[in-house]
Amino acid sequence: MQLIIFGAPGAGKGTLAQNIKKYKNHKHISTGDLFRKHIKNQTELGKIASSYIDAGELVPDEVTDDLIYSELKLIKKDFILDGYPRNIHQAQRLDEILEELEIPLTACVYLSIDKNVIVDRLLYRVVCQNCGFTYNLKIAPTKVEGICDNCGGELSHRKDDSSDVIIHRIETYEKETAPVINFYEEKNSLVSIDCSKYDLIDNFEDVWQTLLKKEVEG
Numbered sequence: 001m002q003l004i005i006f007g008a009p010g011a012g013k014g015t016l017a018q019n020i021k022k023y024k025n026h027k028h029i030s031t032g033d034l035f036r037k038h039i040k041n042q043t044e045l046g047k048i049a050s051s052y053i054d055a056g057e058l059v060p061d062e063v064t065d066d067l068i069y070s071e072l073k074l075i076k077k078d079f080i081l082d083g084y085p086r087n088i089h090q091a092q093r094l095d096e097i098l099e100e101l102e103i104p105l106t107a108c109v110y111l112s113i114d115k116n117v118i119v120d121r122l123l124y125r126v127v128c129q130n131c132g133f134t135y136n137l138k139i140a141p142t143k144v145e146g147i148c149d150n151c152g153g154e155l156s157h158r159k160d161d162s163s164d165v166i167i168h169r170i171e172t173y174e175k176e177t178a179p180v181i182n183f184y185e186e187k188n189s190l191v192s193i194d195c196s197k198y199d200l201i202d203n204f205e206d207v208w209q210t211l212l213k214k215e216v217e218g
Contacts, residue, residue, distance in 0.1 A: 001026065001211060002103055004081045004094075006181060007111030009169045010118040010125065012195050014134045016111065017080045019204045027075050031083035034067050035059070045070065065093045076103055086176060091183050107214045108184035113195040115170055122166050126155040 003020070007013045021028045035053070038046030045067050052059045068084055085091040098105055124138040130153025135142050142149045184190045191214050193207060 001106045002077060002079055002098075003106055003211065004085070004108040004184070005111070006108060006177060007195070008113060008115075008118055008173045009166065010122040011111035011113045013082055013111060014132075016109070016204075016207065017082050018133060020080055020208075023204070024208070025078070027079040029068070029071055029075070029079050029081050029084075031064060031067070034071060038067065061087070061089050061093070065090065065097070068094065069097050072097060072101055072103060076101060085180055088179050088183060091180050105189060107191045107211055108181075108189045109211070110181055110184075110190055110192045111195045112192055115167070117196045118170060119163060119166050123163065126157055128153040128155055130154070 001024075003026075005013045005017060017028045017030075020026045035046070035049050039050045039053075040046070045063065048063055049059050049067070052063070064084065068081075072079070081094075085094050097103075120138075121136060124136050125134060126137060127134050128148035128151065131148060131151040133148055133150045135148075135155065142155065146155050147153070148155055181190065191210060193210070
């Protein structure tokens with residue numbers, strides 16, 4: 001199954017991706033992780049991306065496109081795209097990449113959520129510094145305080161999880177990605193899940209069955 005996951009900060013993209021990766025053995029492709037991997041390995045793409053990041057500039061779409069292309073060329077199936085595409089150009093380029101590599105897109109999963117729920121979630125969010133698993137101290141705490149259930153790593157709050165920053169990130173996200181959501185809705189590829197009332201952990205199998213139905217429908 002080949003999926004794109006969309007959702008505002010705190011909607012649950014990481015939670016859903018982690019569960020699909022853990023229980024269904026799919027590859028989680030995060031643009032942020034890809035950049036870090038290529039920069040660490042000093043690949044040509046990593047060097048180009050690093051030159052922009054070090055200068056405090058946004059990495060151009062073309063560089064990100066090439067990064068995704070190189071990854072999908074190796075994987076080809078059973079993956080979750082997280083953080084890409086972010087705009088219409090990238091969405092159109094992804095269409096070209098998938099067609100060239102003969103990879104069928106199963107669905108674009110849109111995690112919709114109320115802003116107030118997002119703020120409440122992110123204020124209580126902690127992230128494992130080792131494996132990247134996320135937890136919520138209010139609704140889904142770890143068994144041992146400050147320790148990751150998955151790998152035993154140390155947990156910490158993200159620096160950008162403050163009320164003002166969260167609201168700004170949500171507004172920026174909505175402005176930038178709304179056209180992309182419409183793009184996939186018009187292609188009949190969109191699966192919308194209301195995460196304000198839907199627990200992605202407790203109801204993971206229900207979500208997965210919804211995606212399987214979409215795969216069968218084509």
